[in-house]
Amino acid sequence: MRQDFSPPAPGRMPHHSFRRFFLPLFAIMVLMLVALAPQQASAFSDEQLRQNAEQLNAKSSTKKLDVIEKMAADGDPRVAAILEAMLDGDLYASKADDKVVIGKKQGKVWQHIDVVSGAVTGESGSADLDKIRINNRLRGALRDALATLNLFSPDLAIRRAAVETVMDTRDPAMAPLLQRAIERESNPDLLARMELAKATMALAAGETSQERLDAIDILASQTTPQIRAVLLQFVNAAEAENYDPKVVAAAKDAVASVESRLKMWQTGGDVYRGISLGSVLLLAAVGLAITFGVMGVINMAHGEMIMIGAYTTYAVQQAFLVFWPAGIGWSLAVAVPVAFLVSGGVGVVVERLIIRFLYGRPLETLLATWGLSLFLQQAIRSIFGASNRQVVAPDFMSGAIEFSTGLVLTYNRLWIILFSLIVVGGIAAVLRYTAFGLQMRAVTQNRRMAGSVGIRTGYVDALTFGLGSGIAGIAGVALSQIDNVSPNLGQGYIIDSFMVVVFGGVGNLWGTVLGAFSLGIVNKFLEPVAGAVLAKIFVLVALILFIQKRPKGLFALKGRAVEA
């Protein structure tokens, strides 16, 4: 679980209180000193930079601290390189001329790099260089300084990260720098973010009620857990220190409004996670919807067809690694048809060898296919071993879209949602528009009649079962991305898949779709309330009760035709 930073208890000094109170003082002193010199824009002149850098070699660390603060407060991009070198222990004073240089080891000698120009000015052995020593206090100061300096980095990403650091620490000493960064920032997004950071600081540092109210006003429009925490912290402090009641009330309102919007996002996140789970259930169940729903065959080995699909993905990737390592990104695309053919082929063989002898005896089919599932599991275990196999995710499936509100949409889940819809759409199209689909429906409705108009019912049976199994194989390709590829992979899905099909109504593809998504969403909505295991138990119990109420599922066919 991610721990939000909690507000410090009232009356307890944060451990870095020293800097909190004294650094601003130093900064002001330094600024007063510097103010004597004409301060054009914010960059040092070469000469100023060199002078400051030389002072880093001062004897006392307090003096060094002063200089670091001074340099950091300026925001010259070149300062960062110097301070970084100092932090890394690469800043030296040359013994020959007492100049401060950055030392870089090249083989056995050290190159001297000029702090201003960055050019190599000479080289020497280590004996000629004196390291500029730093202690922990200086290290801390250097890190802070560097973080702030990043606000002026030419690289947008670094600036963005720096703003986040500022936002997290909310050190009032940084306020002037932030102000300067705001003046120079051109990227509107980042600018808004900086204004926000300024407001959080203003909230902490604000003196008058009006300042605080203004800050609250800005923050109240935000929707992130971070801002909620900032506001909550402020409310605590405000109550403890008896701020203006108007301010307290406004802060509380702000918390409430942020809270309510976060709730909505939370709900949205639950829906998304539910849809994501639903798409997994759908992929696992849709093949079953064909074998069970259309043919009335209880295929307990359905999970193993999924498992075979996942192992096919693994095998395809291994083949890529041997024959075409560069094309590994294509392996999933290739695995989809291959897995369809492998699992589908196994399905056809199984139908011809076992299932066809058991039509009309669903309970016996259930037992035989259960036996088959044990057989297939052990077969895979004997071939590939019992441990998990690693399936590589292609680039387009790794990573995530992150929202500031805390919602994270991972690409692999998004792809699986999309993929499940494509698969269902494809099946619906096959059933509806192809000759095979027509024959399949004909055999389902009236086997004898279909036979007498010339449909080879045996072939249709085998192909239908093959189709259901093949789709399970495709599901295996997708599930290999989010689950462990092990011989037990299928076991985890079989009960859920049956639940989805039964819930949605047997023989109805759209029922399966709706069943999968509603079960997924209900599950994810229960999870935050009850915990993952209890949520699952609730869903199972609810399903058992639901079947009592509607024994034939959500979209049951009614009437005489079904009773036979």
Place this chain on the structure above:
Amino acid sequence: MTDYRQKYKMTPVLGWLLQDRGGMILLGILLAGSILIPIGNLMFPEGSAFHVPTWVLGLLGKYLCYALLALSVDLIWGFCGILSLGHGAFFALGGYAMGMYLMRQIGDRGVYGDPVLPDFMVFLNWKELPWYWYGFDHFSFAILMAMLVPGVLAFVFGFLAFRSRVTGVYLSIITQAMTYALLLAFFRNDMGFGGNNGLTDFKDILGFDLQSDQTRCVLVVASALMLAICYLVSRGITQSRLGKVLIAIRDAESRVRFTGYRVEYYKLFVFTVSAVMAGIAGALYVPQIGIINPGEFAPAASIEVVIWVAVGGRGTLYGAVLGAFIVNYAKTFFTGVMPDFWLFFLGGLFIAVTLFLPKGVIGAIPAFGAANGGPGAPGNWRDRLASWRANQGGKA
């Protein structure tokens, strides 16, 4: 078949006993075993040809409990067509009830030495016994619960399912969901049943050391006698008019309704009786095995029970007992000798029995073949193949 009732004008009880050749053999074996096994174990020294080693006692006890579980499944599947894929749940609940008693018997001899709380509760930092553990320090209460809890669960579940006419595979699937839900629930530490690890480290039962040969002998004999009693009860049920109604329900449920029987009550009755038997089996199993954990709730375990019944021959009662012994002996054998082969064997067994031996081993023995097999399940696999070919011919 000869109707002894008419021929010899016997009382119904003796009549159905004498007719039942397989049952007589089974009861004979159980009775003989109950006498000979303790003698072999306790009277003959190790090394003697007649000595029954203690590990055999353990195995026999386990098989007998499994046989009773198989019997309970056959009672509903073989005679009423209810294929429960969740009977392991009733077995496990009975086992947990007994386990709770045995847990309380440990007293302060546990690792943490708490006089009341079982070790796992001390470990979880619980301060007092949950209310549902009260009473389990009494043996009779535990036995009562071992029957009552599975019975009540079966009654409630069955009432809901049968009333709304959930039948066939739908029923099988929801029984599976039931045991799966219980599996998940019992895995939770918060449930107060030892979570993942279950209940174990038992010391004694009614003051007798569980490890001693004498206690083990008594438990094996108790299991054998309980199996015999449950067999007689089941046989009595199936031979009564109620049993005939059950078979009628299996073969033509709607006809039974239109004849004026409340099918749901009949199913509920036999389902509940069966669950109670499964609970008793579980209660006898736990002291002999020494542990009960949520694994017993696994759907796979329940499905395995069904194959015992199918292998032996369903609808015969004694076939279920035979099947439980055959398959479990095979399991002991294979997992000892070549563990990798076991799942191949078990999987193949499921397939082979459904395809070629729909009436099980008993059905393949001509003298027993005629028993109570359902319709559409002709005697042997040759007939089956022939009838299948005929069907294919009809189709084409």
Place this chain on the structure above:
Amino acid sequence: MSTAEELLSEESRMIQSEKAATILYVDGVSVTFDGFRALNNLSFYVEPGELRAIIGPNGAGKTTMMDIITGKTRPDSGDVLFKSEVDLTKLDEADIANLGIGRKFQKPTVFESHTVFDNLLLACSGGRGVFQALFHRLGNREKQRIEETLATIRLGDARETLAANLSHGQKQWLEIGMLLMQEPQLLLVDEPVAGMTDSETEQTAILLREIAKTRSVVVVEHDMEFVRDLDCKVTVLHEGSVLAEGRLDSVQKDPRVIEVYLGR
């Protein structure tokens, strides 16, 4: 136990005064399956002791009508009253069977794993409770009744034969025998002669006429010869409602009936 008294509603009391004599009163019954109207405002009644034949083309709603009378299907609207007072739409199959309405299926449905004797025993009127069945002993009166029925349906020699081993015609007769054992006041018989030889058909007609002397019988049938043999009032169903009613001769002359059967 019958709950007839409780079900006696004010409305049915009124109907009772009007149609005091009906044993089966079907009024305005409609039922729809997924948009398909199986019964459409169906109304007819049967008098006590009447033998009635119901004919109609496939899909006319004959079997659905039986499903509704026996409680298998609930109508969307309409009344179904037994003996003018019991509302059958509120009861389930077992209740209705115990009220005295027996039903024979289109496909002969007997208990195949039981002997002919046990089939009749199970159908024998009397306690239907679970525990009554558990502790039931075969009494002399029951035995006698079973023997009588065995004689009626001519299966005396097949007493100990498993029902599965009977011929198709014998199964039909066994099923009728089981209905007789229930001692129903109203018998619903769905296509009793399907798959029977000519002589079996004739004898079945004789049997049904015999039965109709002591109780009401409704026969659904396709076979016109058989309906002629029954020699009774005929109701013609078409598209879920009554098309014509009367003697077979007059019905067969009805132009609408001719169009339904021969037209199109």
